[in-house]
Amino acid sequence: MEFNQYEVNALMFITNRPQIVFTEGSGMWMTDSTGKRYLDYLQGWAVNCLGHAPQCISDALVAQSKKLINPSPAFFNEPSIALAARLTANSCFDRVFFASSGAEANEGAIKLARKYGKKFKNAAGANRYEIITFDHSFHGRTLATMSASGKPGWDTMYAPQVDGFPKADLNDIASVERLITDKTIGVMLEPVQGEGGVIPATREFMQALRALTKERGILLMVDEVQSGMGRTGELFAYQLSGIEPDIMTLGKGIGGGVPLAALLCREQIACFEPGEQGGTYNGNPLMTAVGVAVADALLAPGFLQSVKDKGAYLRQGLLALSEQHGLQGERGEGLLRALKLGKDIGPQIVEAARNLEPLGLLLNSPRPDLLRFMPALTVTHAEIDQLLAMLSTVMRQLGH
Numbered sequence: 426m427e428f429n430q431y432e433v434n435a436l437m438f439i440t441n442r443p444q445i446v447f448t449e450g451s452g453m454w455m456t457d458s459t460g461k462r463y464l465d466y467l468q469g470w471a472v473n474c475l476g477h478a479p480q481c482i483s484d485a486l487v488a489q490s491k492k493l494i495n496p497s498p499a500f501f502n503e504p505s506i507a508l509a510a511r512l513t514a515n516s517c518f519d520r521v522f523f524a525s526s527g528a529e530a531n532e533g534a535i536k537l538a539r540k541y542g543k544k545f546k547n548a549a550g551a552n553r554y555e556i557i558t559f560d561h562s563f564h565g566r567t568l569a570t571m572s573a574s575g576k577p578g579w580d581t582m583y584a585p586q587v588d589g590f591p592k593a594d595l596n597d598i599a600s601v602e603r604l605i606t607d608k609t610i611g612v613m614l615e616p617v618q619g620e621g622g623v624i625p626a627t628r629e630f631m632q633a634l635r636a637l638t639k640e641r642g643i644l645l646m647v648d649e650v651q652s653g654m655g656r657t658g659e660l661f662a663y664q665l666s667g668i669e670p671d672i673m674t675l676g677k678g679i680g681g682g683v684p685l686a687a688l689l690c691r692e693q694i695a696c697f698e699p700g701e702q703g704g705t706y707n708g709n710p711l712m713t714a715v716g717v718a719v720a721d722a723l724l725a726p727g728f729l730q731s732v733k734d735k736g737a738y739l740r741q742g743l744l745a746l747s748e749q750h751g752l753q754g755e756r757g758e759g760l761l762r763a764l765k766l767g768k769d770i771g772p773q774i775v776e777a778a779r780n781l782e783p784l785g786l787l788l789n790s791p792r793p794d795l796l797r798f799m800p801a802l803t804v805t806h807a808e809i810d811q812l813l814a815m816l817s818t819v820m821r822q823l824g825h
């Protein structure tokens with residue numbers, strides 16, 4: 426395929442991409458090779474929590490790259506110690522393992538739970554390895570995390586699957602209870618299902634899940650790859666329901682755009698022995714130095730409150746838009762929100778929004794009847810107004 430001056434066939438085909446090459450980004454905006462600018466509500470798939478190319482990330486990368494890029498994971502380094510300290514000081518967790526992607530962090534979480542299940546057998550002496558996950562959940566694209574995911578079609582795509590991930594229904598505690606056996610070691614969920622269509626677990630469900638898992642001696646594992654790092658207005662989404670899980674994974678926002686992820690657990694669960702977990706890039710100082718800069722920005726006084734305020738503002742705007750165009754309302758937490766279209770016009774809107782002139786708008790439709798918004802947490806009220814105005818234009822253009 427060829428467009429403008431680009432010949433793109435050397436890249437392996439994995440999905441249909443628009444004929445655009447992005448060359449620059451700043452805050453909520455990206456620019457393509459023709460100079461057209463786009464208001465970006467994807468932000469690298471919810472990774473750029475501070476927007477495109479923020480100064481603090483650029484500074485951290487430049488400074489750290491001149492000092493030390495990778496001493497090997499066999500040695501301690503300063504930025505990984507500093508970032509782990511920030512994460513444990515601001516959560517209910519005591520130990521952190523760094524990884525490079527959300528899927529890798531989740532693989533680590535699954536291994537940690539299985540190891541824990543082997544070490545602490547139940548009263549009957551059974552080896553516990555099953556982890557209950559949920560329909561429509563998304564945990565990554567490795568074989569084990571695909572098996573853990575409840576995405577339709579993924580059970581057969583690369584069959585056979587990794588065994589041991591029975592699926593329950595989100596917000597239905599009885600469906601979880603029914604699946605518990607003497608082989609169960611954990612329950613893993615996204616506090617807000619992201620790829621599944623921005624479906625929050627209710628406060629009551631999270632609390633019931635904590636009570637049930639505690640009572641049955643099972644680990645509660647939260648995949649906060651999308652919902653963590655300030656996205657919901659709390660630093661971590663589990664804090665919305667006032668519970669304390671046993672294991673958490675982070676990705677996306679933790680690196681502000683660079684490959685960084687983390688697996689966290691409480692001290693009594695940190696049971697890996699030498700050689701059982703690792704990875705060439707884990708905790709490398711170049712990426713964890715970025716993580717420190719991101720964490721400091723999110724923890725600055727007033728920052729998380731501003732996410733809550735702007736989340737409420739976006740919610741009001743989406744509700745008004747929904748009213749105006751006869752849609753089905755909206756849902757979400759903080760700055761992870763979705764507009765319910767009521768009909769399968771999502772992909773059509775995404776394309777028309779991108780093609781708006783002179784300024785384009787980048788959106789995502791995780792399901793055909795839904796639009797998802799995952800702006801930078803630094804988005805301004807004016808940029809939210811601009812989104813709503815552009816969306817309204819597109820809806821009129823398409824006759825909705």
Ligand SMILES: *Cc1c(COP(=O)(O)O)cnc(C)c1O
Nearest residue numbers: 526527528563564565619650651
């Ligand atoms: C994106 C995502 C993942 C996978 O993260 P990668 O960095 O793409 O491997 C896992 N879990 C959730 C909830 C996600 O949103």
